[in-house]
Amino acid sequence: MGSLLEKFAGKIDLIYIDPPFATGADFSFETEIGEREIELTKEQSIIEEKAYRDTWGRGAESFLAMMAPRVRLIHDLLSPLGSLYLHCEWHMSSHLRLFLDEVFGADQFRAEIIWKRTSAHSDSSTFGQVHDTLLYYTKTNAFVWNNPKTDYEEWYVERYYRYQDKDGRRFMSDNLSAKGLSGGGYAYTWKGAKGVWRCPESTMARLDKEGRIYYTENGIPRYKRYLDEMEGRPVQSLWDDIQGVVSWSDEQTGYATQKAEGLVERVISASSSAGSLVADLFCGSGTALAVAEKLGRRWVGCDLSRWAVHVARKRLLGIDGCKPLEVLNLGKYERQYWQGVTFGKDGKTVTERALYEYLAFILKLYGAQPVPGLTHLHGKVGRAMVHIGAVDAPVTIDEINAAIAECVQLKQTELHVLGWEWEMGLYDLMVAEAKKQGVKLVLRQIPREVMEQQAVDKGDIEFFELAHLQVEIQKPKKLALAVALKNFVIQNTELIPEEVRTKIKKWSDYIDYWAVDWSFQNDTFMQGWVTYRTRKDRTLAVTSDPHTYEKPGKYRILVKVVDVFGNDTTQGYDVEVK
Ligand SMILES: C[S@@+](CC[C@H](N)C(=O)[O-])C[C@H]1O[C@@H](n2cnc3c(N)ncnc32)[C@H](O)[C@@H]1O
Secondary structure, X not given: OXXXXXXXXXXXXXXXXXXXXXXXXXXXXXXXXXXXHHOOOOOOOEEEEEEEEOOOOOOXXXXXXXXXXXXXXXXXXXXXXXXXXXXXXXXXXHHHHHHHHXXXXXXXXXXXXXXXXXXXXXXXXXXXXXXXXXXXXXXXXXXXXXXXXXXXOHHHHHHHOOEEOOOXXXXXXXXXXXXXXXXXXXXXXXXXXXXXXXXXXXXXXXXXXXXXXXXXXOOOEEEEEEHHHOOOEEOOOEEOOOOOOOOOOOOOOOEOOOOOHHHHHHHHHHHOOOOOEEEEOOOOOOHHHHHHHHOOOEEEEOOOOHHHHHHHHHHHHOOOOOOOOOOOOOHHHHHHHHHHHHHOEEOOEEOHHHHHHXXXXXXXXXXXXXXXXXOOOOEEEXXXXXXXXXXXXOEOHHHHHHXXXXXXXXXXXXXXXXXXXXXXXXXXXXXXXXXXXXXXXXXXXXOHHHHOHHHHHOOOOOOOEOOEEEEEEEOOOOOEEEXXXXXEEOXXXXXXXXXXXXXXXXXXXXXXXXXXXXXXXXXXXXXXXXXXXXXXXXXXXXXXXXEEOXXXXXXEEEXXXXXXXXXXXXXXXXXXXX
16 A cells, blocks of 8 residues: 555545454455356355455454554545545444544544445344444545435425325425515515515516416415425435345445445545546455446555455456556565565665575475575475575576576475566476476465465465466467467366366366456556456457557567466467567
């Protein structure tokens, strides 16, 4: 989140956040595998993945310690017109409120909104907890406020709009008499009714002609105030007219704790304008981003769960006319920070001792023993030597070559390389090269969960083997290329329940999303062509549409595949277009 400051300090007009509530729970995400034609029942084809952990489940204190710097950061990110809506629940709302008062100023506290998120349920020992709280603060007194309206309540309509025209149009009868008004009125007799009226006789005549006068039993004229001409009721602080997401909702993504679009729509409509910049810094399935996109706002979102990013990306791409979006990975900075605070830093650099402790920590999680005194090999597990990549740089081909050479020198025949990120395209090259030298090479991903104490304590750490992607670049016509996926092998299929695994017939069933950047510029992946499975449409093309280049030349194509575990596999291909 801190990385947003550089670009966005003082520029965000509205921030909605819905952080984990310190309940100590893990939240799972249900995903389906493959197409329906593989004849799995829905339940069988679903695997459950941990989407994120409520890492601050160690109590209010740890939750607030996490929130404190983030609230300050939010204050810095907001523009002078900006607003914050902090979505929380009853355990934490009072603590957060005090803290927000301190950072924003108590006079900037605009409302405590109670959202009734579910219908009655019975909590055996207390009142049913059916609401969440949204704490609404503004940065200054010059905030955006669009005075949102909603429908009048039924009882109100029944009581006050109790008259109807012949065509069923409902109206309230309003006083036309000026009796008692300080400004006086117009004295005349209208259709036998003598009085002092609020409008001159000519206006009364016009209104009558327009059918806007209602006559009481005594012949007294009254003004017809039509319900359908009213702006609606100003939205109050109790929101009981927006349903939470239920399993059959169209907007359901399968992401636990997903909030209703209607709720966020009310927030965004109330406190931002077309083109405003809206942010959700705990965006989960991307509800706020999707609503912002649909309402014509610009947006930025963050989340640390790979599932969240994956689900949000698919959700946004599914919006008709969604503007181009970028997915940035800030993992390196988070890892550097984690390494510094966990193992120690000397000024800006990590100390030698800290580096040793980092390696020992990863080795332990991998079930390996440290092997001191070697240059490129850090440990051993069973018969395999282990090399561990740095937190802030991709594992390179040269690095693996050096580790293989050391294995050969020591007559070791198996090498496991654990890395956070990888130099592009090394998989095929390295595995074949190592084999030639008599070394079996296994490449495994270090998961970001190793930075979460709770995940470590619960033993939730999986070192996935890198997936293997085989691609064919096709040249359908002059200046055009297409990408065809030929094979995709994920190694850790044992993590899929057996009854599901045995029914998966095609390698493509393991793919949930894939996309092509036709001209990668060595920075951000720019999605040029994309396809993905949705909850409604489970099919997936394995050949892209052709892409026509404007001019011949050398290009680098990047293919990104996201598998059913939410893991990314990205491979680059240098091509010449003629
Ligand atoms: C309650 S969920 C948000 C759900 C979201 N409002 C929606 O509608 O889908 C909280 C999210 O915060 C994310 N999260 C937790 N700690 C975070 C952190 N330090 N930085 C960014 N995201 C975080 C979790 O991964 C999770 O997706």
